[in-house]
Amino acid sequence: MLGIFILVAGLRFETGYDWLAYEIVTNNAPSIVGLFTVDALAPQVKSMEPLFVLLVAVVKTMGGNVQLLYLVTVTFNAYVLYRFLKYTRAKIAVCLAIYACWLFLAMQMGVIRQSVAVSFFLLSIIAFDKGKMLKQFVFLIAALLMHYSSIMFLPLFFTRIWQKIIAARLPILFGFALFYVSGLGLYKPIMLLLQSLPSSFLAGKLAMYTELGPAEISFLSRIYFFMNLMICLYLAKSYDKSSRIDTVLLSASFMLVMCQSLFSEFPLIWNRVQYLAVTAQSVLLFRNFSRDDNYALMKFGMAATLSMAVLVKDLTNPAFLPYLPYQWYPYYLYTGEPGDGRARTVRFYDKYIKSVFENKSESLDTSTTH
Incomplete structure (x- = not known):
C-alpha cells in the first residue's frame, strides 16, 4: 500500500x-x-x-x-x-x-511542508519513547524548521501533565464541550491580538489564518467534534499509563478536541493537530479492538464504513x-x-x-x- x-x-x-x-x-x-x-x-x-x-x-x-x-x-x-x-x-x-x-x-x-513536519515529529516521538533526548531534540527542531505550526505539538511531551488531564477527563472534556456548543470561539480575541502585533513573519501567518475565518461550523463538523470526544473517553479507560508513547498518542486526541473547541471557527488551525491525531487514534483504537474478541469484527466494520x-x-x-x-x-x-x-x-x-x-x-x- x-x-x-x-x-x-x-x-x-x-x-x-x-x-x-x-x-x-x-x-x-x-x-x-x-x-x-x-x-x-x-x-x-x-x-x-x-x-x-x-x-x-x-x-x-x-x-x-x-x-x-x-x-x-x-x-x-x-x-x-x-x-x-x-x-x-x-x-x-x-x-x-x-x-x-x-x-x-x-x-x-x-500540505507538503506540514506532512514532512509531522513525519519528523513522529520520529521525535519514537526517540522520546526510547529516551534518546538528543535525537528527540534534533527531530523536533527539524519539524519546527519545516513548518512552524509544529510548535503546537510540543506540549505533547509533557506526559505527566497529560496524565493528570486524562485522569480528570470527565470535567475537563465537559468544559470544552460546553465552550464548543456555546459558539463563542476565539476569533475576536485572535483578531485583537493580531492588530496589536508588529509586522513580522508570525503576524503574517496569523493574518493568513484569519483571512480564512471565521468559518461556519457545519453539522458534520459538530458530529466530528463529539466523535473525537467519545474516542478520548473510550481510549482513556484502557490505555497503558506506564507507556510514554501511548500517553503521547492519547494526548494528541485530547489536544484535537481542545483545539476544535477553542478554534472551532478556524479549521485550518485544528486541522494541523488532526494530521497527527488521526494516526495516533488509529494506532490505539485498532490495538484496542483486537483485544475485544466479542465485538472486534463489528468495531472494525463500523470504522471501515465511517x-x-x-x-x-x-x-x-x-x-x-x-x-x-x-x-x-x-x-x-x-x-x-x-x-x-x-x-x-x-x-x-x-x-x-x-x-x-x-x-x-x-x-x-x-x-x-x-
Whole structure:
C-alpha cells in the first residue's frame, strides 16, 4: 500500500491543493550555491520555513523540479509512517487503510511542508519513547524548521501533565464541550491580538489564518467534534499509563478536541493537530479492538464504513476541484498532454482562497520546468 501512496502522490502532475504554490516556489528557488550567493531570495521562497527552502535548494541542485520534490517528500513520509506504525505495534494494513481515507489526500497532496513536519515529529516521538533526548531534540527542531505550526505539538511531551488531564477527563472534556456548543470561539480575541502585533513573519501567518475565518461550523463538523470526544473517553479507560508513547498518542486526541473547541471557527488551525491525531487514534483504537474478541469484527466494520464515508465525502466535495480528474506525471511524459489541472486549480484559488495567494493570477503565465 505504501508503494501505491508513492505512485499516486509522488508522481502526481498538477493535482492537489498545493502544487501550484510549490511550483512557483521551486521555480524561484536557488540551488545550494545560490542560497549563499544571491542578494535576496524571491518573495515566494522567503515566505517559506528555512528547512523547506534548503530541501527545495537541494532538489534544484540535483537538477530537479517540483515533480522531484513530490517524490522525495512522499517517499520520506511513507518510510516514516511505516516505521512509526511498526514501532507502535499497530495493525499496519488497517492503519494505512484508515490513513488513506482520512489523511492521505490532504497531507500528501495538499500540505507538503506540514506532512514532512509531522513525519519528523513522529520520529521525535519514537526517540522520546526510547529516551534518546538528543535525537528527540534534533527531530523536533527539524519539524519546527519545516513548518512552524509544529510548535503546537510540543506540549505533547509533557506526559505527566497529560496524565493528570486524562485522569480528570470527565470535567475537563465537559468544559470544552460546553465552550464548543456555546459558539463563542476565539476569533475576536485572535483578531485583537493580531492588530496589536508588529509586522513580522508570525503576524503574517496569523493574518493568513484569519483571512480564512471565521468559518461556519457545519453539522458534520459538530458530529466530528463529539466523535473525537467519545474516542478520548473510550481510549482513556484502557490505555497503558506506564507507556510514554501511548500517553503521547492519547494526548494528541485530547489536544484535537481542545483545539476544535477553542478554534472551532478556524479549521485550518485544528486541522494541523488532526494530521497527527488521526494516526495516533488509529494506532490505539485498532490495538484496542483486537483485544475485544466479542465485538472486534463489528468495531472494525463500523470504522471501515465511517472511513469510506469520509473518503466519498471528500471526493464529492465541490472544493475538490484540483484533485479530479487525477493527472499522473508518467502519462504526461508519455503523451505530452498537460490536461486541465492548472486551470482547475486557479479556479479553486479564485473561488475558495482568493485572498491568500496574491500572485495566483500571474501563475497561469508562470513558466514551468516539468
